[in-house]
Amino acid sequence: MAGADLTTLTGIAKETYENEISEGVNNNFDLKDWFTPKEMDYEGGDGTVWNVHHGRNASPFWANEGSAYPVAGNQTSSKGRIKPSKIMGRIQMTEEAMEDLQRSEASFVNGMTDEKTRLIDDISRRENHSIGMDGRAVLCLYSSASNAVLSMTNPGGITSTASNTFGNRFIDVGMFIVAINPSNGALRASVRQVVSVSSAGTTVTVDSSTLSGWTANDYVVQAANASVTDVLDTSFDAAAWGLPALIDDGTYRDNYFGVLRSLVYAIQSYVVPSFGAVSMDGAQRMSDVLYEKLGGTVDGIAMHPSVRREWLKITDADRRYTGADLRDPDPSTKAFTQGDVTVDDVKIKALRNLGLDQVYFVDTKKAGFTRYIAEPGKFMDRDGSMWLRAGTGSTARHAYEATYFRRIQNFARTPGVCGRWDGVTGQTLIIVRDL
Numbered sequence: 529m530a531g532a533d534l535t536t537l538t539g540i541a542k543e544t545y546e547n548e549i550s551e552g553v554n555n556n557f558d559l560k561d562w563f564t565p566k567e568m569d570y571e572g573g574d575g576t577v578w579n580v581h582h583g584r585n586a587s588p589f590w591a592n593e594g595s596a597y598p599v600a601g602n603q604t605s606s607k608g609r610i611k612p613s614k615i616m617g618r619i620q621m622t623e624e625a626m627e628d629l630q631r632s633e634a635s636f637v638n639g640m641t642d643e644k645t646r647l648i649d650d651i652s653r654r655e656n657h658s659i660g661m662d663g664r665a666v667l668c669l670y671s672s673a674s675n676a677v678l679s680m681t682n683p684g685g686i687t688s689t690a691s692n693t694f695g696n697r698f699i700d701v702g703m704f705i706v707a708i709n710p711s712n713g714a715l716r717a718s719v720r721q722v723v724s725v726s727s728a729g730t731t732v733t734v735d736s737s738t739l740s741g742w743t744a745n746d747y748v749v750q751a752a753n754a755s756v757t758d759v760l761d762t763s764f765d766a767a768a769w770g771l772p773a774l775i776d777d778g779t780y781r782d783n784y785f786g787v788l789r790s791l792v793y794a795i796q797s798y799v800v801p802s803f804g805a806v807s808m809d810g811a812q813r814m815s816d817v818l819y820e821k822l823g824g825t826v827d828g829i830a831m832h833p834s835v836r837r838e839w840l841k842i843t844d845a846d847r848r849y850t851g852a853d854l855r856d857p858d859p860s861t862k863a864f865t866q867g868d869v870t871v872d873d874v875k876i877k878a879l880r881n882l883g884l885d886q887v888y889f890v891d892t893k894k895a896g897f898t899r900y901i902a903e904p905g906k907f908m909d910r911d912g913s914m915w916l917r918a919g920t921g922s923t924a925r926h927a928y929e930a931t932y933f934r935r936i937q938n939f940a941r942t943p944g945v946c947g948r949w950d951g952v953t954g955q956t957l958i959i960v961r962d963l
Contacts, residue, residue, distance in 0.1 A: 575609035576900060578941070580787055582606065582794035608786025612902040613663070613768040616933035617651050619643045620918055623926050647932055648905065653962075657698055659770040659938070660684055660881040662780035665763035668695045670707055670746045676723075676737045679730055685747060685780075686772060686883040688951055694729040694884060694959055701725060704754055705734070707746035708764050715759040716741040719751045729959035771830070771888055774897075774940040775799075775948050785939065794822070797943045802951035806838040806887075811871065814889050814947045824891040824945030829876045831887040834955040836878040840869065880962055887949040896941025903935040 583604020591598075621643060629639025658665070666685030670678060680695025682688070699705065699722055707716035717740035724733045750763040773781040777799040778789040789796045798817050803810060811829075818824035831839070840861060861869050868875040882888070907914040908931040915928040940946070 575611040577607055577609055578785065578939070579605055579607050580792060580795055582792045606787045606792060608784065610785050610900055610937055610939050612900060612935040612937045613766055614933055614935045615651055615655055615658075615768070616931060617647050618929055618931045619647050620927050620929045623928070626928065644907070644930065644932070651905075651932065651934065655768065655934070655936075657684075657881050657962075658767045660772070660879070660883060661686070661767065661770045662773040662776070663767050663769035664747070664765050664780075665749050665767035666708075666747045667698045667705065667750065668748050670742055670748050671695070671744055673737065673739055673742070676734050677731050678720075678734060678739075680732060680748065684772075684883065686886065688883065688885045689953075693957055696725045696729055696732050697962070699725055699732050699748075704751040704756070705732075705748050706751040706756060706762055707739070707742045708749055708759070708762070709743070710745065710747050713759065713764065715757070715762065715764075716743075716746060718742065719754050719756050721754060725961070727959070768936055769938050772883065772886075772948075774938060774943055775888055775890070775946040776943070779950075784943070794944050795942075798947035800947075800949050800951075803887075803949040803953075804951065805954045806835065806842060806952060808842055808871075810949070811889075814949070818889065818891065818945055818947050822894070822942065822945045824894055826889045826891060827874055828890040828892050829871065829874055829887065830879050830882060830890070831876065831952075832882045832884050832955075833878040833880065834884060834957050835887060835952050836869070836876065838952070838955050839876065883950075884957060885950065885952040885955065887952060889947040889949075891945040894942055894945045896939075898939045898941065900937045900939060901935070902937075903933065905932065905934040907932050 581603060583602075585601035585603055587598040587601035589598050621640065625639050661684040664685060667683070668680040669682045669685065671681050672679045680699070681692040683694055683697035701722050701724060703722045704719055705722060706719045708714070709716060718736075718738050720734035720736060720739070722732050723735055726732070747764065752761045756762060769781070773784075775797045776784075776789070777796045779799060779801070782789050784792075784795050787795060798814065798821065800810075800814070815826050818826060843861075868877060870876060914930050916930070918925045918927040918929050
């Protein structure tokens with residue numbers, strides 16, 4: 529007979545586990561950190577009123593001796609309202625999961641704590657996505673369907689040629705999605721659940737090929753569940769505003785918190801709609817225009833990493849290498865370790881959630897970026913308990929649910945000192961999902 533080995537003695541061998549969990553999601557929310565809003569308490573009521581002074585008294589003129597008085601003029605101001613937007617998520621745990629996963633001897637982490645903490649992380653991820661969108665919560669545009677495989681374009685609803693290659697960028701497996709008619713905001717029929725997303729970035733597979741009323745270029749948004757029949761139960765137009773809405777000329781948001789950009793030039797950002805190839809001359813033109821308009825001085829630039837690579841190319845010919853041994857030069861920049869490269873003293877931030885062919889030029893001091901907070905974040909507990917029994921009557925389950933929510937809004941008091949390039953070309957986009 530063969531001697532004893534690990535196979536024959538496997539029944540008496542203990543298992544040894546590592547002390548940590550391999551992390552498969554990205555919890556570094558760099559876009560929100562770059563935005564650096566001034567946190568202010570939201571007072572409630574019908575929203576925070578803001579005022580913009582945008583018209584001068586036109587009467588001053590050079591007068592001759594004994595000339596007539598000029599016609600009296602006046603200043604012009606407009607009022608608007610800033611209201612918070614709500615983001616929320618829900619978790620469910622069985623009695624056994626809550627009881628059996630509390631002790632370190634039985635689990636890597638406390639099950640309840642882990643679920644709650646990671647839900648907050650996931651909400652923060654979605655919130656970070658929204659800063660690269662315009663507040664309508666559009667995940668992408670619907671293009672066409674082949675059975676249950678849907679082709680998607682323009683992630684985040686940001687219109688551009690480059691964006692067409694990564695339409696499923698903000699869609700996750702398990703989401704319920706629905707189409708919205710872009711002309712009137714009406715809800716299409718057929719809520720679908722996402723089964724898979726393609727690695728090529730262009731398609732998603734849903735649970736059924738039924739797409740009643742879905743039309744090319746419809747907005748695709750999240751729905752609360754599979755039975756939604758009212759746009760109120762979707763995310764459409766309910767998100768916090770991001771950079772495309774704050775730094776805009778009316779392309780995405782004409783109504784700027786109650787004041788029309790089409791009527792008030794001062795709150796229009798300078799937007800170049802089809803910029804083309806990245807150039808320093810174009811950047812200088814942007815800087816000059818912002819200075820001429822409202823005295824803006826660019827002190828922050830933000831773009832997607834694929835666009836940053838195009839920016840780095842325009843510096844290649846002028847880069848000089850130094851070191852003790854020039855036989856071993858370093859061809860890279862700080863961007864290789866995701867550091868901030870600069871133009872003059874202005875830091876260029878490469879941010880993964882921004883539009884795929886956009887560049888933002890920001891005067892962070894004069895723009896007056898503010899983050900209004902009605903609720904910084906908590907689990908719902910008004911009826912005395914954070915955990916509520918799942919279901920009632922015949923739908924009841926021996927499980928409990930908890931709901932977490934935040935209410936916030938992003939605002940730029942003087943968006944006219946900022947600018948944006950749309951339609952940047954030349955970049956090589958690598959399809960990689962944000963985890």
